[in-house]
Amino acid sequence: xxxxxxxxxxxxxxxxxxxxxxxxxxxxxxxxxxxxxxxxxxxxxxxxxxxxxxxxxxxxxxxxxxxxxxxxxxxxxxxxxxxxxxxxxxxxxxxxxxxxxxxxxxxxxxxxxxxxxxxxxxxxxxxxxxxxxxxxxxxxxxxxxxxxxxxxxxxxxxxxxxxxxxxxxxxxxxxxxxxx
Amino acid sequence: xxxxxxxxxxxxxxxxxxxxxxxxxxxxxxxxxxxxxxxxxxxxxxxxxxxxxxxxxxxxxxxxxxxxxxxxxxxxxxxxxxxxxxxxxxxxxxxxxxxxxxxxxxxxxxxxxxxxxxxxxxxxxxxxxxxxxxxxxxxxxxxxx
Numbered sequence: 613x614x615x616x617x618x619x620x621x622x623x624x625x626x627x628x629x630x631x632x633x634x635x636x637x638x639x640x641x642x643x644x645x646x647x648x649x650x651x652x653x654x655x656x657x658x659x660x661x662x663x664x665x666x667x668x669x670x671x672x673x674x675x676x677x678x679x680x681x682x683x684x685x686x687x688x689x690x691x692x693x694x695x696x697x698x699x700x701x702x703x704x705x706x707x708x709x710x711x712x713x714x715x716x717x718x719x720x721x722x723x724x725x726x727x728x729x730x731x732x733x734x735x736x737x738x739x740x741x742x743x744x745x746x747x748x749x750x751x752x753x754x755x756x757x758x759x760x761x762x763x764x765x766x767x768x769x770x771x772x773x774x775x776x777x778x779x780x781x782x783x784x785x786x787x788x789x790x791x792x
Numbered sequence: 793x794x795x796x797x798x799x800x801x802x803x804x805x806x807x808x809x810x811x812x813x814x815x816x817x818x819x820x821x822x823x824x825x826x827x828x829x830x831x832x833x834x835x836x837x838x839x840x841x842x843x844x845x846x847x848x849x850x851x852x853x854x855x856x857x858x859x860x861x862x863x864x865x866x867x868x869x870x871x872x873x874x875x876x877x878x879x880x881x882x883x884x885x886x887x888x889x890x891x892x893x894x895x896x897x898x899x900x901x902x903x904x905x906x907x908x909x910x911x912x913x914x915x916x917x918x919x920x921x922x923x924x925x926x927x928x929x930x931x932x933x934x935x936x937x
Contacts, residue, residue: 674894
């Protein structure tokens, strides 16, 4: 019972289906506007990026985590805290590269693509590309430059949805004028 | 106990917000100069503290103290820096600074799409919430004599 009231009282929570359908409407509108899968992917990533740079502040404020020591810890936090907090899922981390700078997030049931069926002729579209942007934007704010891309997508008939992250470099704090 | 002033710097060293309460004496230089001086000092002290530390440090630079005031420093992993000057009786302000970040900055700046994150904060709502919060703190209660 207390859970019910807590949910009703938390303005941050919205109905999951409403969220999924809103996202679907957004992607459909983008497809109508741009008429090109690649361009839509780009726009989704850009939107995600802008979400990510703000979302990270909310994440830090709510989770009170400190800086990660290595990329493995980062991957753990992303899946166990980040995805859990905002999408209610915990992706499985796998396929580490030998150097430890690349991993995959395996998503079994992506809430963004509930109810979705890709129509014919949209093989290049990464429907949930907004997630790539969010991850990139959020990690950039904590001084990590990463590449994020879709490898597999259940919408395209793959067994699982796979997002790959590659660590590129650490971004340094800005040095004030006149110092080195 | 009292609180003198408060700064927020973004990761690029831009002063996003400055507010003062019981500050009796000004530094005698322009505010912009003061911000620059403050950021430069924090930057240097942070790298100094990290370099000189005999062991791996967890939190790094937290505060410094003179005979008259204490400067408290809190940095989020995203590089936002919150600075507060208080008198000596205030004790650790770390939790307070984190609270300002999570309940005021994130709520009224980050979640306000009209606020640009790398420009000084113009939002009146943010300023009034901050002022209200600071004034409600127990450490704010008594004025300096």
